[in-house]
Amino acid sequence: MRIVDLRSDTVTLPTEEMIEAIGRAKLGDDVFGEDPTVRKLEELAAEKMGKESALLVTSGTQANLSSLMALAKKGDEVILEAESHIYHYEVGGLSAVAGLVPRPLRGSRGCLDPQDVEDAIRPKDIHHPETTLVCLENTHNRAGGAVLRPSSIKAVHDVALSHGLRLYLDGARIFNAAVALGVDVKEIAKHADSLMFCLSKGLSAPIGSVVVGGSEFVEKARKIRKMLGGGMRQAGIIAAPGIVALEKMVERLREDHENAKLLAMGLERFEGIYLERPVETNIVIFSVRGFDPRQLVQKLAEKGVKALAIDKKRVRMVTHRGVERGDIEYSLEAFKEAWESLAK
Numbered sequence: 001m002r003i004v005d006l007r008s009d010t011v012t013l014p015t016e017e018m019i020e021a022i023g024r025a026k027l028g029d030d031v032f033g034e035d036p037t038v039r040k041l042e043e044l045a046a047e048k049m050g051k052e053s054a055l056l057v058t059s060g061t062q063a064n065l066s067s068l069m070a071l072a073k074k075g076d077e078v079i080l081e082a083e084s085h086i087y088h089y090e091v092g093g094l095s096a097v098a099g100l101v102p103r104p105l106r107g108s109r110g111c112l113d114p115q116d117v118e119d120a121i122r123p124k125d126i127h128h129p130e131t132t133l134v135c136l137e138n139t140h141n142r143a144g145g146a147v148l149r150p151s152s153i154k155a156v157h158d159v160a161l162s163h164g165l166r167l168y169l170d171g172a173r174i175f176n177a178a179v180a181l182g183v184d185v186k187e188i189a190k191h192a193d194s195l196m197f198c199l200s201k202g203l204s205a206p207i208g209s210v211v212v213g214g215s216e217f218v219e220k221a222r223k224i225r226k227m228l229g230g231g232m233r234q235a236g237i238i239a240a241p242g243i244v245a246l247e248k249m250v251e252r253l254r255e256d257h258e259n260a261k262l263l264a265m266g267l268e269r270f271e272g273i274y275l276e277r278p279v280e281t282n283i284v285i286f287s288v289r290g291f292d293p294r295q296l297v298q299k300l301a302e303k304g305v306k307a308l309a310i311d312k313k314r315v316r317m318v319t320h321r322g323v324e325r326g327d328i329e330y331s332l333e334a335f336k337e338a339w340e341s342l343a344k
Helices: 016-024 036-049 060-071 114-120 150-162 174-181 185-189 215-227 236-248 253-267 293-302 325-343
Strands: 053-057 077-081 101-105 131-137 166-170 194-198 209-213 273-275 283-288 314-318
Touching: 016 236, 036 053, 036 185, 036 194, 036 209, 036 236, 053 060, 053 215, 053 236, 060 131, 060 166, 060 194, 060 209, 060 215, 101 114, 114 150, 131 150, 150 166, 150 185, 174 185, 174 194, 174 253, 209 215, 253 273, 253 283, 253 314, 253 325, 283 293, 293 314, 293 325
Parallel strands: 077 101, 077 131, 131 166, 166 194
Antiparallel strands: 053 209, 194 209, 273 283, 283 314
16 A cells, blocks of 8 residues: 555654765764764764854754753753743653743744833743743744744844743754745844754654754853763764755755645545645645534545644644655545545
């Protein structure tokens, strides 16, 4: 049976060039700072983002947790969007491990209103936690891969800066945002004090994320990474495919965006399907009326098309390397059959 996996862009497999790069990688002990391939990746990442320094970590969740712990102390309050990945999908680590108090605000397509941020910053008071950090996410996962424009990030950063707060960007899919906007990724990163991005989603590397920012911040994050069990030894085998990802895989993200739009156009023909529009990048989210979306996901799986029911109303489909135009056409035909079988 033909399989089309649209659950996430985390299912991408490394390219042959990445596998070859692993075999050729020069290695050393990264905890001692002696892995030359890791150092090369970190230097490349910092340069691409226009920041002083970078740190390779195992995952996006570890990147976010290490960063938050480096930027805020236990008991501090963190302002973040109510549907953000940090708040929803990271096992409560910002509170359970970092000891931080989340202040979720409802945004518009994942973007916070600067005035809402201004209003949420607590005054100095013995009864209140201290607000020290604002977090944004770009692209925004649960907002359907929505892109935050540099001007919107700047507006929030300006508010944070005026109150002595720092702005952190969960940029897991920041390259998707840059490609969608047709801008250098530095234009997005420059309005964040620090950020992270994933190598293992649309960029197709098998593992790893990178934390980027000022040198002092990165050194704090490096020590916290060690505390969290993320100190790696011959980590060049992870860094090598990451270098290929940054050098070779960014522009091809455009294909994923085109396929996502094709998928969305096909889905909106079905009565009872309501898309979260516009589809800007590689994530398509839609609401299902009339029956439980988990039923639809199960019917699609029986036909080889994998999707995710993200709640009791919505389904998510994500395009990525390995999903071609023909796969989208096949998925839409499978969707038609599944939909008709449920509507009987």
